[in-house]
Amino acid sequence: MSCCAPGAEMALELENSISVLPSSQEIRLASRSLGGGLNQTDLSVPMVHCAACIQTIETALAKLDDVEGARVNLSTKRVAIRWRGDQVPPFVAALGRLGYEAHLFAPEVDEKDKTLAELIRAVAVAGFAAGNIMLLSVSVWSGAEGATRDLFHWVSALIAIPALAFAGGIFFRSAWNALRHGRMNMDVPIAVGVSLAYAMSLYETINHGEHAYFDASVSLLFFLLIGRTLDHVMRERARTAVKSLSQLAARGAMVLRRDGARDYLPVGEIAPGMQLLIAAGERIPVDGQIIQGASDLDCSLVSGESTPRNVAPGEAVQAGVLNLTGSLTIEATAAAKDSFLAEMVRLMEAAEGGRAHYRRIADRVSALYAPVVHLTAFVTFLGWMAATGDWHRAMTIAIAVLIITCPCALGLAVPIVQVVAARRLFENGIMVKDGSAMERLATIDTAVFDKTGTLTLGQPRLVNSGSIDPVMLAIAADLAAHSRHPFSKAIAGFATPGGQHKFDAVTEHPGFGIEATDAGSTWRLGRRGWAGSKARTGGEGKHGYGGTVLTKNGMIVASFAFQDALRADACAAIDQLKHAGISVEMLSGDTAAACAEVAKGLGVDDFVPCLLPSGKVERIETLAKDGHKVLMVGDGLNDTPALGAAHVSIAPATAADIGRNAADFVFLRESLLAVPLALEVSRKAGRLIRQNIAIAIVYNTIAVPIAILGHVTPLVAAIAMSASSLLVIGNALRLQGFVLAEVRGAPPATRSGIRASVQPS
Amino acid sequence: MTTLVYLIPAALFLGALGLSGFLWALRSGQYEDLHGAAERILVDRDDKPER
Numbered sequence: 001m002s003c004c005a006p007g008a009e010m011a012l013e014l015e016n017s018i019s020v021l022p023s024s025q026e027i028r029l030a031s032r033s034l035g036g037g038l039n040q041t042d043l044s045v046p047m048v049h050c051a052a053c054i055q056t057i058e059t060a061l062a063k064l065d066d067v068e069g070a071r072v073n074l075s076t077k078r079v080a081i082r083w084r085g086d087q088v089p090p091f092v093a094a095l096g097r098l099g100y101e102a103h104l105f106a107p108e109v110d111e112k113d114k115t116l117a118e119l120i121r122a123v124a125v126a127g128f129a130a131g132n133i134m135l136l137s138v139s140v141w142s143g144a145e146g147a148t149r150d151l152f153h154w155v156s157a158l159i160a161i162p163a164l165a166f167a168g169g170i171f172f173r174s175a176w177n178a179l180r181h182g183r184m185n186m187d188v189p190i191a192v193g194v195s196l197a198y199a200m201s202l203y204e205t206i207n208h209g210e211h212a213y214f215d216a217s218v219s220l221l222f223f224l225l226i227g228r229t230l231d232h233v234m235r236e237r238a239r240t241a242v243k244s245l246s247q248l249a250a251r252g253a254m255v256l257r258r259d260g261a262r263d264y265l266p267v268g269e270i271a272p273g274m275q276l277l278i279a280a281g282e283r284i285p286v287d288g289q290i291i292q293g294a295s296d297l298d299c300s301l302v303s304g305e306s307t308p309r310n311v312a313p314g315e316a317v318q319a320g321v322l323n324l325t326g327s328l329t330i331e332a333t334a335a336a337k338d339s340f341l342a343e344m345v346r347l348m349e350a351a352e353g354g355r356a357h358y359r360r361i362a363d364r365v366s367a368l369y370a371p372v373v374h375l376t377a378f379v380t381f382l383g384w385m386a387a388t389g390d391w392h393r394a395m396t397i398a399i400a401v402l403i404i405t406c407p408c409a410l411g412l413a414v415p416i417v418q419v420v421a422a423r424r425l426f427e428n429g430i431m432v433k434d435g436s437a438m439e440r441l442a443t444i445d446t447a448v449f450d451k452t453g454t455l456t457l458g459q460p461r462l463v464n465s466g467s468i469d470p471v472m473l474a475i476a477a478d479l480a481a482h483s484r485h486p487f488s489k490a491i492a493g494f495a496t497p498g499g500q501h502k503f504d505a506v507t508e509h510p511g512f513g514i515e516a517t518d519a520g521s522t523w524r525l526g527r528r529g530w531a532g533s534k535a536r537t538g539g540e541g542k543h544g545y546g547g548t549v550l551t552k553n554g555m556i557v558a559s560f561a562f563q564d565a566l567r568a569d570a571c572a573a574i575d576q577l578k579h580a581g582i583s584v585e586m587l588s589g590d591t592a593a594a595c596a597e598v599a600k601g602l603g604v605d606d607f608v609p610c611l612l613p614s615g616k617v618e619r620i621e622t623l624a625k626d627g628h629k630v631l632m633v634g635d636g637l638n639d640t641p642a643l644g645a646a647h648v649s650i651a652p653a654t655a656a657d658i659g660r661n662a663a664d665f666v667f668l669r670e671s672l673l674a675v676p677l678a679l680e681v682s683r684k685a686g687r688l689i690r691q692n693i694a695i696a697i698v699y700n701t702i703a704v705p706i707a708i709l710g711h712v713t714p715l716v717a718a719i720a721m722s723a724s725s726l727l728v729i730g731n732a733l734r735l736q737g738f739v740l741a742e743v744r745g746a747p748p749a750t751r752s753g754i755r756a757s758v759q760p761s
Numbered sequence: 762m763t764t765l766v767y768l769i770p771a772a773l774f775l776g777a778l779g780l781s782g783f784l785w786a787l788r789s790g791q792y793e794d795l796h797g798a799a800e801r802i803l804v805d806r807d808d809k810p811e812r
Contacts, residue, residue, distance in 0.1 A: 075794045075795060120792075128777070128780040159773070
């Protein structure tokens with residue numbers, strides 16, 4: 001399975017992104033003790049995808065000292081490692097060497113999915129009961145009479161009791177909840193229908209009656225539970241997939257005590273006034289002020305600026321910023337709950353608009369459907385009472401109306417389509433948080449994009465490599481490999497394989513660049529003013545004092561120009577959205593010049609630069625006030641309030657944690673084509689849902705008159721209800737065909753994996 | 762009619778057996794990684810059952 005051997009470019013990419021390995025204290029904090037000195041750490045490894053991956057990882061990890069065993073879970077893309085001792089075995093590094101990125105995620109204390117387990121047990125019980133009762137019912141339909149029929153009815157009634165009590169409990173509770181709050185949902189007619197059917201059948205059985213509907217009430221529960229379980233599985237899978245992505249907010253920090261002792265404290269325990277040591281490559285956990293050290297900070301997630309910021313002692317830093325080059329000592333000025341991050345959460349909660357008011361299609365339909373059905377049954381009862389005066393007969397027919405209209409097809413119509421759609425999206429690396437997200441996405445008419453990290457990768461790319469002397473470029477690349485500054489990473493990508501230049505000593509000067517000596521000459525790669533300002537050809541060069549250069553003994557031998565690389569397929573994605581009749585807009589916290597360049601490259605007409613987080617929310621609220629339904633696509637902390645304010649939102653997997661949690665969709669692959677694909681699938685799903693509801697209504701218009709006239713026997717009810725359910729499911733499966741054609745038509749996506757090789761676009 | 766006296770309990774017993782088997786498998790975590798279980802048959806090694 002060669003698919004698992006990371007290609008050369010892949011390995012290179014990984015080497016370049018070593019910056020965020022979790023420290024061993026962080027791993028300790030995320031591990032849980034199993035007792036007896038045994039610890040378990042769960043790591044998320046997003047790139048695991050086949051048997052060879054499983055084997056490579058499990059054997060390599062088992063070989064490490066102190067590791068008892070490792071078990072890969074391919075469905076959740078996680079590795080559970082059991083280890084002993086006080087020292088954390090270097091498993092993250094070991095995984096890195098194999099070519100798999102590993103991330104920590106919040107340990108869930110045995111938080112198994114209780115709802116799912118309950119649903120599956122309910123399906124199993126209902127399935128068992130439905131199968132057995134159906135067998136007995138078929139015997140009755142084929143002509144069992146007298147005492148035999150009564151026996152069969154009694155056995156059916158006994159089997160149905162645990163099914164109703166256990167499996168039906170889910171619907172009864174939900175229906176009761178809805179009624180208590182004065183609302184109406186799909187579960188109300190289900191609960192009423194099922195329990196009345198059972199009560200009437202029991203009455204009939206006691207009185208040696210001919211018709212009992214035990215099979216109808218139990219198989220109805222069975223079908224509906226299948227739909228509900230699939231719906232739950234879909235949402236759960238998306239949730240775990242999103243949760244297991246790398247965590248970007250710092251989990252804790254090294255605190256420097258007054259007496260010089262160092263402690264690793266979780267974020268929640270950091271108080272203002274504490275001094276924190278932030279190593280290069282770590283995220284700053286709380287707002288603070290720099291006391292000591294100089295470095296470059298990557299603010300792209302916080303402010304949307306694409307160029308790293310130089311910082312010196314005395315400057316204030318915000319939580320969530322990534323420290324790139326030098327180590328810093330900062331004094332915390334706010335606790336985590338008062339930091340920038342928390343402020344974004346507050347803004348987001350304040351902005352929560354469109355979503356809270358949105359009512360799902362199924363709820364809207366059931367609000368109409370349930371009263372109509374119950375009224376029809378009641379009128380039927382009154383009608384038969386008036387016509388015949390036989391209350392038993394009137395009651396039987398009214399209940400038959402309720403059974404036949406029990407919204408089996410309607411209950412399946414929406415979830416089945418959404419499950420199929422979510423599965424299609426999942427296979428294309430797009431996670432859907434819940435079904436209503438797809439309903440909302442189908443209605444949008446405006447798409448708003450963030451720039452840094454969304455339309456662009458938030459990583460600079462060297463744009464003038466062609467005009468640089470290849471020898472100098474190779475030297476610069478070797479030098480750059482010693483730094484994690486984004487510019488260095490971009491240059492390091494041009495290293496010639498095997499041609500490692502020998503330097504005697506390499507030092508990084510945070511905020512300035514890298515210096516190295518080699519056979520008497522001094523090489524510097526960094527800012528123009530620091531590395532040297534005299535060009536070999538004389539003059540300052542067209543970049544003036546800015547820009548990045550390579551110098552030899554103070555003479556500039558090469559200068560580098562960078563541009564934020566566009567995300568793969570950004571152009572195609574914007575084009576497809578415009579074709580779909582969506583107006584596209586860009587909102588960014590970056591400078592007007594940087595925005596204009598990207599907007600021109602992508603053909604985006606409207607953009608607003610230099611926006612604060614609240615500015616983005618305001619813009620979206622203005623659009624919403626003008627009657628637009630807005631889709632927000634963004635990744636930064638500064639986009640989070642906007643993600644919350646928009647009608648529906650999408651975030652890339654590289655987004656900040658709270659951004660990912662706020663978004664309705666998360667796409668894991670690099671290609672921005674995920675956005676038009678999600679829109680396309682959602683629109684088709686919306687169409688199918690409407691068709692399914694139409695089918696269910698047509699079924700009712702045919703079946704209800706038959707029931708009102710009193711011609712419904714248990715056999716007719718069973719056939720009619722199964723047929724309508726199968727029809728609805730079959731219609732939902734058509735989505736599979738739709739989207740397959742869609743995917744085949746699209747260009748091949750980049751490898752699954754968040755940091756798949758960067759393709760110049 | 763007399764055959765039914767033992768046929769119905771037998772049928773119900775067998776059904777209940779299947780149901781409890783499923784519930785047991787569910788509880789012991791055998792449904793936690795369906796995708797992985799499908800791929801694991803390709804892994805060639807003499808491994809003991811582990812959880």
